[in-house]
Amino acid sequence: MLLGRKQLLINGEWRDAASGAVMPVVNPATEEVIAEVASATRDDLDATVAAAREALAGPWGKMSARERGRLIWKLGERLMEKVDEVARLETLHNGKPISESRHVEIPMAAECLQYFAGWADKIQGDTIPVKGNALVYTLREPLGVVAAIVPWNFPLLLAMWKVAPALATGNTVILKPASQTPLTALAVGQLAIDVGFPPGVFNVLTGSGSTLGQLIVEHPGIDKIAFTGDTSTGRGIMKTAADTIKHITLELGGKSPNIVFPDADLDAAVRGATVGIFYGKGEVCAAGSRLLVDKSIKDQFIAKVAERTKKMVAGDPLDPKTRLGAISSKSQLERVLNYVEIAKSEGASLVAGGSRTDIGTGKGYFMQPTVFADVTPAMTVAREEIFGPVLAAIEFADVDEAIARANDSIYGLAAVVWTRDIKKAHYVASKLKAGTVWVNTYNVYDTAAPFGGYKQSGFGREMSRYALDYYTQVKTVWVDLS
Ligand code: NDP
Numbered sequence: 001m002l003l004g005r006k007q008l009l010i011n012g013e014w015r016d017a018a019s020g021a022v023m024p025v026v027n028p029a030t031e032e033v034i035a036e037v038a039s040a041t042r043d044d045l046d047a048t049v050a051a052a053r054e055a056l057a058g059p060w061g062k063m064s065a066r067e068r069g070r071l072i073w074k075l076g077e078r079l080m081e082k083v084d085e086v087a088r089l090e091t092l093h094n095g096k097p098i099s100e101s102r103h104v105e106i107p108m109a110a111e112c113l114q115y116f117a118g119w120a121d122k123i124q125g126d127t128i129p130v131k132g133n134a135l136v137y138t139l140r141e142p143l144g145v146v147a148a149i150v151p152w153n154f155p156l157l158l159a160m161w162k163v164a165p166a167l168a169t170g171n172t173v174i175l176k177p178a179s180q181t182p183l184t185a186l187a188v189g190q191l192a193i194d195v196g197f198p199p200g201v202f203n204v205l206t207g208s209g210s211t212l213g214q215l216i217v218e219h220p221g222i223d224k225i226a227f228t229g230d231t232s233t234g235r236g237i238m239k240t241a242a243d244t245i246k247h248i249t250l251e252l253g254g255k256s257p258n259i260v261f262p263d264a265d266l267d268a269a270v271r272g273a274t275v276g277i278f279y280g281k282g283e284v285c286a287a288g289s290r291l292l293v294d295k296s297i298k299d300q301f302i303a304k305v306a307e308r309t310k311k312m313v314a315g316d317p318l319d320p321k322t323r324l325g326a327i328s329s330k331s332q333l334e335r336v337l338n339y340v341e342i343a344k345s346e347g348a349s350l351v352a353g354g355s356r357t358d359i360g361t362g363k364g365y366f367m368q369p370t371v372f373a374d375v376t377p378a379m380t381v382a383r384e385e386i387f388g389p390v391l392a393a394i395e396f397a398d399v400d401e402a403i404a405r406a407n408d409s410i411y412g413l414a415a416v417v418w419t420r421d422i423k424k425a426h427y428v429a430s431k432l433k434a435g436t437v438w439v440n441t442y443n444v445y446d447t448a449a450p451f452g453g454y455k456q457s458g459f460g461r462e463m464s465r466y467a468l469d470y471y472t473q474v475k476t477v478w479v480d481l482s
Helices: 042-057 065-081 083-094 098-122 155-168 183-195 209-218 231-242 266-282 298-310 330-345 399-407 422-431
Strands: 008-010 013-015 022-027 032-038 134-142 145-149 172-176 202-204 224-228 247-251 257-260 290-294 349-352 370-373 390-396 414-418 436-439 472-480
Touching: 008 042, 008 183, 022 083, 032 083, 032 183, 042 145, 042 172, 042 202, 042 209, 065 083, 065 098, 065 155, 065 183, 083 098, 083 155, 083 183, 098 155, 145 155, 145 209, 155 172, 155 183, 155 224, 172 209, 183 202, 209 231, 224 231, 231 247, 257 266, 257 399, 266 298, 266 390, 266 414, 290 298, 290 399, 298 349, 298 370, 298 390, 330 349, 330 390, 390 399, 399 422, 414 422, 422 436
Parallel strands: 145 172, 145 224, 172 202, 224 247, 257 290, 257 414, 290 390, 370 390, 414 436
Antiparallel strands: 008 013, 008 202, 022 032, 134 472, 349 370
16 A cells, blocks of 8 residues: 555544544555545544634634734645645545646645635724714634535645635634545645644544534534535535534535637637536536537537547546546546436437546546537536536527526536627626636636635635635624713
């Protein structure tokens, strides 16, 4: 085993699970078990919650906001010092190209820590004029113990979107990474120890969602769940969290429309259409999985998208030149290939890809990037989140139909508009029911800009100053001056 056995991070110490149980971690590009991680259960969780609660009243709770910010900044700095090592782990357990982990996602995770480090000493209340002779002011206080439950598609980045604002606002954190991709969360746990976080402030528990995840959501000692993952899991979390009235934020699935008008820069839109769906192998909640094209340009546009798609070849994720890595697991590959069969049986036309592929090793869960044309809005491939490199092209007749088709989804995470007409761009952006609208670009993020969903894509916002509201509670203080 390449990376050996990993323990749980509880109260600043590495420990085996109380039960001694472990889970394998598989490299989806080679199908090899590369590590074993501890599988935490109730006893481990109870110990972690006790440590995280104690830390709120300990040195962490007493630390000045500025000092807290400095520590979070240092964690970001240390993460960048270790970027090669951490990016390699991200690629090994997820199958994503090293170019994405090394040059995009781990640097973004470090930047997220440093962005929120800057906020730590700028979180303020108000003084409020009221009737009578009283001084009324508000304090913004931490919620307490925050559990971050994250998926396998952007393992470290989505974790830091939660951990960074939670720490900056003075909470303590229990991070539960996805079972498939626990290695980078554990690596950052060690960096937190190295830079001097007090015990109990940042804990990492590995274990299965259906047991450990469920116990976390039920636990009365946890104040908030910050979750990214499947909409059905989010629905369950919402129900379970009701029993203890926990704060929750949910970043869930998507079926994002990528709308191309005939007056767009069509070459740029072709690039946007492919990057929008094939970055991260399409295992992206905001993937532009529905390509809506004006029917007057549909045939030529889809032909260009198909041509570009056929040039994208899956490769060894550790090769810096690879742009399409391995699907994250065998079950995810099977799920995506099943959607391909459903699309064919429902009458969509396969114009690129559609099959499992091989990079010459005979191993690994690789798939050809896939494009379907002649998709109608009622087809399964146009409605369900596939979470793989599969694009469904749908035509529209005019602006109103484009908007109606774009909004015809239970999801509302992101949407894109390609046009040179500035009025049309703003008009369509205002009508789209989505948390993020990109105009003439795709897949751009910045820690300063909020991200989150409309409709069943969830609620709450990650990144930006908006995120701070979801990790603090407001206390109103009245002082009688009469
Ligand atoms: P899940 O939503 O099940 O997993 C996300 C996280 O939640 C993981 O850490 C998981 O743990 C945990 N979890 C699972 N069940 C529970 C529970 N009952 N209570 C608390 N935590 C839980 O996604 P999957 O990994 O199962 O993927 C299934 C599908 O979800 C994908 O095919 C894709 O379509 C979609 N998905 C969407 C994402 C998005 O960002 N929109 C992200 C990931 C998946 P564990 O890993 O141990 O199961």
